[in-house]
Amino acid sequence: MQASRHDQKLEFILRTAARIFAEKSYHSTSMRDISRATNVSLAGLYHYCRSKEELLFLIQDNCFGRVLERLEQQLGEVKDPVAKLRLFIENHLSFFAANMAEMKVLSHESESLRGDLHVHVSTRKDSYTKLARKILQEVQDSREHQQPVDLTVATYALFGMMNWIYNWYDPQGKLKVHDLAQHLTQLFLGGFAPGLLVEPAGSTMLAQQVENLSIWRGTTT
Amino acid sequence: MQASRHDQKLEFILRTAARIFAEKSYHSTSMRDISRATNVSLAGLYHYCRSKEELLFLIQDNCFGRVLERLEQQLGEVKDPVAKLRLFIENHLSFFAANMAEMKVLSHESESLRGDLHVHVSTRKDSYTKLARKILQEVQDSREHQQPVDLTVATYALFGMMNWIYNWYDPQGKLKVHDLAQHLTQLFLGGFAPGLLVEPAGSTMLAQQVENLSIWRGTTT
């Protein structure tokens, strides 16, 4: 699929907007800020979006779409529940690290949309959450132990651990995404399904794909 | 210490402001919103604060002050690292649940302050984080195992698990704070220090104090 000139510029605007939204939050970012950062005139921006709110929506929706798309693709042939969970965590964190600004906007501005746009994104988020919950359920079912930890608590605890990283993690720092994912997986699995060995199998492939995880099509503009 | 009429009304304004900040975020809340909700005229608000930003600061600073104060008080005589960690989690979550609006503002609007006010709150947050990290360090040191989980990752994972609750937890719901704390403690400890038994000792006392955990002085206004 070839990206038209129009779409390329829209993506450039979205990328820039996401960066600024992440820096100073959606509500305190003005269209004039985005205009300044993109070198597109204030009026010119409205050739590419209907409103400021639509900018936020497009960022969030694109972001969610890509995460889900890649997750389903990778989850396709995996059957083992624990392997699924590993993949889920690795996928989520890799994506987060490769698109920190967009994912911060997705996590931090989840209530900034109103009306239909909010419903649309919330629905996607719900299905993503339910998928995680289903995987955790399978992990619990596959073990003989009683389940001592509430499933709802565990699900949100997992998302809390993962989504909180925009408050501290630096993708350029010493700690690599893959190691971060390993640590968090071990931390969570140890408490959620005690006794499971931590085997780092099958994760090397994922690590190699990190570079291509960006939300946006490959343009150098 | 008796609260003057002035201080009582200021606290009422802060409580209301915190509620609205939590509902629709700091930057999209206007002084007119707060004026409407408090039945204090727009100009009247400025008798109790210098600026909108100071409102946010007072909320965050009060909040942090009380958490730290109560934590130090409870941590005083405890020596066992694991017991310390239990107390830390229980204290944090109890406080969070008893002051959802304020704690959400504290977590979600941490970058909304600028200049000195931001530095002041950030410093407090740093010392709180370092205290948690120190406790985790002690837990690790007290165990013979190698430490397989990075201390920084573990610290932020713990905060992520705990602070994320404003996205889903309902203090009025079926799940009681104490049970939530138990689940999260078990979840975290199981992954962080595997093999430790989960003994719910010493937590009953804490549960009884939940009612008095509010940030604000006891006024019915």
Added chain:
DNA sequence: AGTCGGTTCGAACGTTCGTTCGGATTCTAG
């Protein structure tokens, strides 16, 4: 009764916001 802080507010200030409009400029196809 008179005075004096502490409290209250209607009205307005200057600024910035998201958005729009009409026309200029550039690109593309015939």
Added chain:
DNA sequence: CTAGAATCCGAACGAACGTTCGAACCGACT
């Protein structure tokens, strides 16, 4: 070369923002 569509933007719109000002009001004390 030309026509028409796509792109762009200076200027302005009304609305909403945080904040201020001066005057009115209150309750406690002499």
